[in-house]
Each structure stands twice: as structure tokens, then as C-alpha cells.
Amino acid sequence: MDINKYLPTKKAVIDKALRKLxxxxxxxxNSIHKAMHYSIFNGGKRIRPILAIAACETLGGNIKIALPxxxxxxxxxxxxxxLDDLPCMDNDDYRRGKPTCHKVFGEDITILANNxxxxxxxxxxxxxxxxxxDKKIRIITKLARSTGSQGLVGGQIIDLESEGKTIDKKTLxxxxxxxxxxxxxxxxxTGALIGNATESQLKSLSNYGRNIGxxxxxxxxxxxxxxxxxxxxxxxxxxxxKTRKILQNLKKDAISNLSIFGKKADILRDxxxxxxxRTN
Ligand code: GRG
Numbered sequence: 001m002d003i004n005k006y007l008p009t010k011k012a013v014i015d016k017a018l019r020k021l022x023x024x025x026x027x028x029x030n031s032i033h034k035a036m037h038y039s040i041f042n043g044g045k046r047i048r049p050i051l052a053i054a055a056c057e058t059l060g061g062n063i064k065i066a067l068p069x070x071x072x073x074x075x076x077x078x079x080x081x082x083l084d085d086l087p088c089m090d091n092d093d094y095r096r097g098k099p100t101c102h103k104v105f106g107e108d109i110t111i112l113a114n115n116x117x118x119x120x121x122x123x124x125x126x127x128x129x130x131x132x133x134d135k136k137i138r139i140i141t142k143l144a145r146s147t148g149s150q151g152l153v154g155g156q157i158i159d160l161e162s163e164g165k166t167i168d169k170k171t172l173x174x175x176x177x178x179x180x181x182x183x184x185x186x187x188x189x190t191g192a193l194i195g196n197a198t199e200s201q202l203k204s205l206s207n208y209g210r211n212i213g214x215x216x217x218x219x220x221x222x223x224x225x226x227x228x229x230x231x232x233x234x235x236x237x238x239x240x241x242k243t244r245k246i247l248q249n250l251k252k253d254a255i256s257n258l259s260i261f262g263k264k265a266d267i268l269r270d271x272x273x274x275x276x277x278r279t280n
Contacts, residue, residue: 003270010053011046018071021124035105035113036120039082040075043096045280047216048184049074051271052191055205058265061195065130069139069194072121073187076143079117080152082110089160118147131194139190146182155179159232167232175232180220181213188268204257208268211254216275218247223280251276 001009018040025037049070056066085092085100086107092100102110125140145151155178162171188209192202221233222243234243254272258265 001267003267003274006054006267006270007045007050007274010050013067014046014049014053014071014074015041017067018074021068021071022075022120031105031109032112032116035101035109036117038104039078039101039113039117042098044074044078046074047271047275048077048187051184051187051209051212051268052194054267054271055188055191055197055209056195057191058205058261058268059192059195059197059201060264061191062130065128066191066194068124068128069131069190070187072124073143073183073190075117075121075124076147077183079114079121080147080156082117083114084156086110089156135193139193142186142189143183146186151178151182155182162232167237169237172232172234172237176214176217176234177210180217181210184213184216185209201260204260205268208254208257208272211250211257212272212275215247215250215254215272218243218250219276219278222247223278247276 022036022040023033025033027033049067052070052073053063053066056063081095082101084090085095086102093103094100100110101113105113121143122140125136125143128136131139147153149157155175158171159175159179162175167175185206186209189202189206192205197205218234221235222240224233225235225240234246238246251272255269258268261268
């Protein structure tokens with residue numbers, strides 16, 4: 001399927017599944033469920049769950065089984081965004097073009113919504129009937145690792161501690177890997193494991209995921225060029241031409257991991273293209 005059709009089609013499937021998996025918006029206690037729905041259904045691209053599904057499809061796996069796990073990853077991602085927007089973190093008033101969760105529901109509800117979304121993600125994975133306990137443990141462990149102090153949280157900490165300082169390329173690489181690439185890699189890993197990947201297929205797909213995860217953040221840096229040269233971004237540290245070269249090399253490295261899958265991995269190749277050329 002053409003990527004321009006594939007992405008919106010899968011996003012619609014994911015949104016529908018998310019509505020089914022989450023407690024209803026008006027269910028008790030209303031305020032937390034309203035905040036959770038507000039944070040999820042506000043226009044996200046759903047690239048992480050789409051990658052999980054695409055990895056599963058590449059292996060000929062059952063995407064109905066991958067769907068709840070893919071949705072769980074979107075819950076983790078959105079939980080991190082609402083935390084990131086808080087005044088004590090990035091202090092943003094808008095997310096996805098709409099007032100941030102704390103602007104609408106307050107900081108107290110936002111912190112609780114972050115925790116609730118995160119825990120719901122693991123509950124959903126725990127409840128998937130058709131995955132073996134062994135695979136569930138591997139998925140849960142991988143996702144927890146990419147979210148905790150050696151993943152998202154770790155990346156966020158170094159990002160916060162680097163504010164106002166001149167940071168070097170190694171530190172910037174650490175931040176991008178931990179804040180963005182690890183969860184994207186874990187999304188591909190999750191779909192691949194559910195698609196019954198062999199260990200060597202899992203390794204190749206994880207490498208693909210990590211490379212496009214880094215590319216995703218660098219493409220974000222390019223989209224976010226503001227003229228603020230104090231900001232720690234690839235264009236500021238490497239210059240725009242070198243940054244574009246790095247982006248192309250990451251795509252090449254990502255795609256080199258797909259050769260063993262032949263044409264079956266075409267959608268993952270198209271997603272890599274979409275990621276480096278994206279406009280939002
Ligand atoms: C979840 C326990 C826990 C902690 C989170 C706040 C924090 C710790 C981490 C911040 C992570 C962060 C904001 C990373 C940026 C990643 C990124 C590129 C976000 C934008 O992703 P898109 O473009 O967004 O996929 P949409 O809106 O499309 O979903």
C-alpha cells in the first residue's frame with residue numbers, strides 16, 4: 001500500500017483500538033479519564049504504534065495481536081509528552097496545536113494522568129491473551145527499560161541538566177538516543193516479537209528501529225530550526241549540510257538491515273523515507 005494511504009489508514013485503526021482499550025472518558029473518576037483522553041486524542045501522528053504494526057506485518061504476523069501492544073506504546077509516548085510540557089520541565093502552553101494538558105486540567109491531574117497512562121500501557125500488554133508469557137515479559141522489560149532512567153527519563157534528565165550549557169556531540173547523541181530512539185526501536189522490537197521474529201530477524205529489525213529513531217529526532221531538529229544557536233540540536237552542532245548527510249546515512253544504515261526481508265519490508269523502507277522527509 002502507498003505510504004500516503006498506509007499511514008492514515010493505520011492511524012485510524014490505532015485510534016479506534018485506543019478508544020476501546022482506555023477507560024471511557026466519562027467513567028469515574030471523570031477528571032483523570034477526561035485528561036487521559038485529552039492527552040491521547042489530540043492529533044498525534046501515531047508513528048510508534050504504526051511501526052510496531054508494520055514490523056509485525058513484515059514478518060507476516062497477526063496484526064490484531066500486535067494492535068493492543070502498539071496502542072500501549074502510544075500511551076507511554078503520550079504520557080511522556082504531557083510530563084515534558086509541565087512548567088517544571090519544558091514549560092509549554094501548546095502541544096499538537098492545542099493547550100497542553102496542565103493548561104486545561106492543572107498540574108496535579110497531569111502528573112496523575114502521566115502515571116495512569118503509563119501503568120495502563122503495561123496493564124494492556126499484560127492482558128493480551130494470545131502472546132506467550134515469555135514474549136510478554138520480553139516486551140514489558142524492553143519497554144520499561146526504554147522508558148526509565150536508562151531510557152526516556154535518562155534522556156530527559158541529561159537534557160534538563162544541559163540547559164544553558166554548551167553541550168558536546170556525545171551528550172547530544174545520548175539525549176537523542178534516550179529521549180527518542182529507544183522507544184522507537186522498542187516499537188519495532190515489539191511488533192517483530194509478536195510477528196514471531198527469529199533472534200537474528202529481531203536484531204536486524206531493532207537496528208533498523210534504532211537508526212530511524214535517531215533519524216526521527218534529527219529530522220525534528222531540522223523542522224525546529226529557530227535561529228536560537230544556544231539550543232542543543234544537530235543543525236547547531238554540525239551545521240545543516242552535515243546534519244542532512246548524517247540523516248541520509250542513518251536512513252541507509254536503517255535500510256541495510258532490511259535486505260533479509262526482501263520486498264516484504266517495503267513498508268518499513270517507505271516509513272524510513274517518510275521519517276527523513278517529514279514536514280511535521
Ligand atoms: C514517561 C516515565 C516517563 C517519563 C518521561 C518527560 C520525559 C520523561 C521525557 C521527554 C520525552 C520527550 C518529550 C521526547 C521527545 C520525543 C519526540 C520526538 C516527540 C515528538 O514525537 P512525535 O513527533 O509526536 O511522534 P506526535 O505528536 O506526533 O505524537
